[in-house]
Amino acid sequence: MAWLVSLVVFLVLCALLxxxxPDPAPARWRRSVQRAATRLKARLRPDAPPEPDPFDTLRLQTRLGTVSTKIRSIESTPHVYARAHRLMALxxxxxxxxxxxxxLAGCPGHPDMKRCEAKRWEEEQALAARGWTW
Known part of the structure; x- marks a missing residue:
């Protein structure tokens, strides 16, 4: 029975205190616990990668179209100054x-494969299969 009285006295004293x-310490304590919980959540379950922006896709398709048009124009014009250099750069x-x-489209690629017509053709076909046009 004595322990029950001491428990009640302890709880009454805690309530009075x-x-x-003033209550500044619990706010700091809550903030530190919240930061620790946020770090733990980020470590255990990282955020999913964001969806690609459709405008980035559109800009990229436009740039692909522009560069491919320039390549075709240089290939079709026989008398162009520094033709080989321009063609290689393009x-x-x-x-x-x-x-x-x-x-961006999520195509399986071969980053270690050397640049050649076959790799270019494979990438163009993979993009076309995913609905890309340029």
Whole structure:
């Protein structure tokens, strides 16, 4: 019975202290617990990757179309100053854009494969199968 009385006295004293004392410590304590819980949640279950922006896709398709048009115009014009150099630069830009488009569309790629017509054709076909046009 004595333990019950001491428990009641303890609870009454705690309630009186809670009413009389200011409350800055629990707010700090709650913030630190909340930060720790947020870190633990981020470590245990990372956020899903964000969905790709459709406007990024549209910009990329436009750039692919522009570069491919320039490549075709240089290939069809026989007398262009520094034709080989321009063609190599445009094809490198086109290949980089295709790599970016494949990454954005989720196409399985071969990053270690050397640049060639076969890889370019495979990437173009994979993008076309996913509905990409340029």
């Amino acid at each position: 809670g009413v009389l004392l 094809e490198a830009a086109y290949d980089d854009l295709l790599d970016e488009a494949c990454r």
